[in-house]
Amino acid sequence: MSDAIKHECGIALLRLKKPLEFYKEKYGSAFYGIQKMYLLMEKQHNRGQDGAGFASIKFDVEAGERYISRVRSNKAQPIQDIFAQINKRINEELTLHPEYNDNVKHQKDNIPYIGELFLGHVRYGTFGKNNIESVHPFLRQNNWMHRNLIVAGNFNMTNVTELFNSLVELGQHPKEMADTVTVMEKIGHFLDDEVTDLYQECKNNGLSKREASPVIAEKLDIAKILKRASKGWDGGYAMAGLLGHGDSFVFRDPAGIRPAYFYEDDEIVVVASERPVIQTTFNVPFEKVQELQPGNALIIKKNGTVSEQEIITPTVKKACSFERIYFSRGSDAEIYQERKELGKLILPEVLKAIENDTDNTVFSYIPNTAETSFYGMIEAANDFLNQRKNKFILDNRKTLTKEKLEEILSVKIRTEKIAIKDVKLRTFITEDSSRDDLVAHVYDVTYGVIKPTDNLVIIDDSIVRGTTLKKSILKMMDRLNPKRIVVVSSAPQIRYPDCYGIDMSTLDGFVAFQAAITLLKEKKMTNVIDEVYKKCKAQEKTKDSEVINYVKEIYAPFTDEEISTKIATLLHPEEIKAEVKIIYQTVDNLHIACPKNLGDWYFTGDYPTPGGNRVVNRAFINFYEGKNARTY
Ligand SMILES: NC(=O)CC[C@H](N)C(=O)O
Numbered sequence: 001m002s003d004a005i006k007h008e009c010g011i012a013l014l015r016l017k018k019p020l021e022f023y024k025e026k027y028g029s030a031f032y033g034i035q036k037m038y039l040l041m042e043k044q045h046n047r048g049q050d051g052a053g054f055a056s057i058k059f060d061v062e063a064g065e066r067y068i069s070r071v072r073s074n075k076a077q078p079i080q081d082i083f084a085q086i087n088k089r090i091n092e093e094l095t096l097h098p099e100y101n102d103n104v105k106h107q108k109d110n111i112p113y114i115g116e117l118f119l120g121h122v123r124y125g126t127f128g129k130n131n132i133e134s135v136h137p138f139l140r141q142n143n144w145m146h147r148n149l150i151v152a153g154n155f156n157m158t159n160v161t162e163l164f165n166s167l168v169e170l171g172q173h174p175k176e177m178a179d180t181v182t183v184m185e186k187i188g189h190f191l192d193d194e195v196t197d198l199y200q201e202c203k204n205n206g207l208s209k210r211e212a213s214p215v216i217a218e219k220l221d222i223a224k225i226l227k228r229a230s231k232g233w234d235g236g237y238a239m240a241g242l243l244g245h246g247d248s249f250v251f252r253d254p255a256g257i258r259p260a261y262f263y264e265d266d267e268i269v270v271v272a273s274e275r276p277v278i279q280t281t282f283n284v285p286f287e288k289v290q291e292l293q294p295g296n297a298l299i300i301k302k303n304g305t306v307s308e309q310e311i312i313t314p315t316v317k318k319a320c321s322f323e324r325i326y327f328s329r330g331s332d333a334e335i336y337q338e339r340k341e342l343g344k345l346i347l348p349e350v351l352k353a354i355e356n357d358t359d360n361t362v363f364s365y366i367p368n369t370a371e372t373s374f375y376g377m378i379e380a381a382n383d384f385l386n387q388r389k390n391k392f393i394l395d396n397r398k399t400l401t402k403e404k405l406e407e408i409l410s411v412k413i414r415t416e417k418i419a420i421k422d423v424k425l426r427t428f429i430t431e432d433s434s435r436d437d438l439v440a441h442v443y444d445v446t447y448g449v450i451k452p453t454d455n456l457v458i459i460d461d462s463i464v465r466g467t468t469l470k471k472s473i474l475k476m477m478d479r480l481n482p483k484r485i486v487v488v489s490s491a492p493q494i495r496y497p498d499c500y501g502i503d504m505s506t507l508d509g510f511v512a513f514q515a516a517i518t519l520l521k522e523k524k525m526t527n528v529i530d531e532v533y534k535k536c537k538a539q540e541k542t543k544d545s546e547v548i549n550y551v552k553e554i555y556a557p558f559t560d561e562e563i564s565t566k567i568a569t570l571l572h573p574e575e576i577k578a579e580v581k582i583i584y585q586t587v588d589n590l591h592i593a594c595p596k597n598l599g600d601w602y603f604t605g606d607y608p609t610p611g612g613n614r615v616v617n618r619a620f621i622n623f624y625e626g627k628n629a630r631t632y
Pocket residue numbers: 007008009123124125126127128134153154155156157179180501502
């Protein structure tokens with residue numbers, strides 16, 4: 001991906017079902033859980049680099065002993081940083097007390113972070129800032145064990161302000177306006193209620209406070225709490241939580257927008273945002289890892305029972321297709337095939353752009369995530385070439401000589417590694433535009449493989465803003481003197497903001513939006529822009545479920561190709577000599593390639609929750625009024 005988009009978060013929840021001695025015996029260490037957590041988080045570092053956090057719970061400790069540990073970091077390498085802190089602490093204890101070394105009980109009693117239940121999070125913020133207070137997991141402490149709540153999530157709610165206000169209405173006084181705090185306090189409120197009710201019940205049955213505690217732990221109905229807490233949530237989420245006494249859950253939104261996968265055996269239960277993370281960390285096959293169903297929660301009671309329960313009736317499944325195109329790791333068996341398919345499906349359009357002249361075309365890709373779709377595109381290109389060869393051979397079979405046949409078979413699809421990312425360079429570059437010359441070098445190119453008669457086809461996963469394309473990639477590729485540069489996007493045009501966990505919430509950042517606005521201006525149709533603004537303004541106070549996405553009218557007068565052509569001119573730096581073409585995947589082909597992830601609101605404007613329409617409405621108003629702000 002050439003545009004740097006901030007996106008996503010990753011969660012990792014791990015429950016050890018056996019006593020810690022078991023892991024010491026079998027795997028050589030009672031710190032097994034911490035080690036696995038490190039892997040689970042590191043294997044998801046793609047999902048969040050603004051911050052990382054870790055929390056753990058020890059089961060069955062004596063009153064007065066610490067049983068919750070947490071560490072968070074927003075440093076440059078946050079995962080490394082938190083595990084360095086954890087290791088340092090553990091090693092200090094072990095050095096100071098050599099007697100702990102082979103004694104699991106001592107370790108559990110005296111060393112923090114070791115425990116039976118863990119929650120990890122890697123963050124890219126979509127709400128608030130990147131201060132340490134915004135880094136998950138969040139902690140809601142209480143002297144009652146059951147009321148301690150630790151929360152982390154991959155989520156974004158479109159209606160945090162309303163949810164915040166409803167807490168205030170409940171008489172609360174939240175100390176922060178962070179979305180995770182709001183969600184946590186919602187759950188916390190109903191958790192308190194439930195604990196109070198259960199205690200009352202125990203009291204009525206003649207139990208003392210002390211006797212009531214384990215009964216409450218056993219009876220605590222997590223599904224009921226989540227049902228009550230999530231009334232009114234509008235967004236995409238995979239919310240994970242731990243309760244002080246040892247229950248835990250992961251809860252997924254009813255449209256399945258955000259991903260969550262889990263695996264269970266008799267030693268562990270694990271949940272993560274991506275399937276291959278679980279596969280590689282625990283060496284389990286693809287089929288053993290299950291997807292948590294939309295609207296459901298995986299509930300892991302302290303006593304070890306695990307159940308998947310419906311919390312909210314699922315709506316039409318609209319799992320985020322961007323997960324497949326770009327965010328999630330391509331090592332997932334399905335995602336790998338899907339990305340290849342994206343590359344295959346776009347080849348016909350590429351062939352049109354190069355007038356079928358594969359002999360004078362070099363195919364390449366933008367590193368690294370587009371590599372898989374490149375493989376697919378090349379497979380399809382080889383099929384195309386073989387058909388051409390077949391036809392020639394069959395048509396000329398009477399006159400064909402050995403030499404001619406060899407010549408025909410020697411023709412190949414030309415693939416080269418053209419673009420090379422100079423990752424380190426980016427760190428020296430600030431937003432300052434006078435540094436454009438430096439920016440141009442963020443990508444370097446391979447010299448000596450392109451002839452002036454060549455087309456250069458380069459595939460990227462998607463084009464959001466196109467800034468890096470314009471400022472670096474196209475400029476550098478033009479230095480190779482190709483006849484024509486064809487930039488291929490394996491995803492459709494990004495036209496509408498996301499509001500479910502990807503940090504792209506303003507319209508004017510999208511090059512497709514800029515192209516549509518430019519076209520409207522050129523064709524003297526600015527009245528459309530004013531009309532849309534009026535309609536958006538008029539429904540500012542309308543109920544979410546009745547809001548209509550009028551921004552579609554901005555794109556409606558134009559075909560996809562017209563917009564792509566305009567994008568090509570917008571991204572075409574003046575000094576470039578080559579002809580530049582831009583090709584996008586169609587939405588239909590996207591759905592063919594990724595049939596399980598039909599969430600496509602950023603391409604189509606069809607939002608899976610009512611709040612989405614409000615967000616796009618606000619985004620347009622902000623654009624029109626010149627405000628540069630997030631829209632949720
Ligand atoms: N990308 C995400 O899932 C972000 C989670 C949450 N909204 C935050 O900003 O912390």
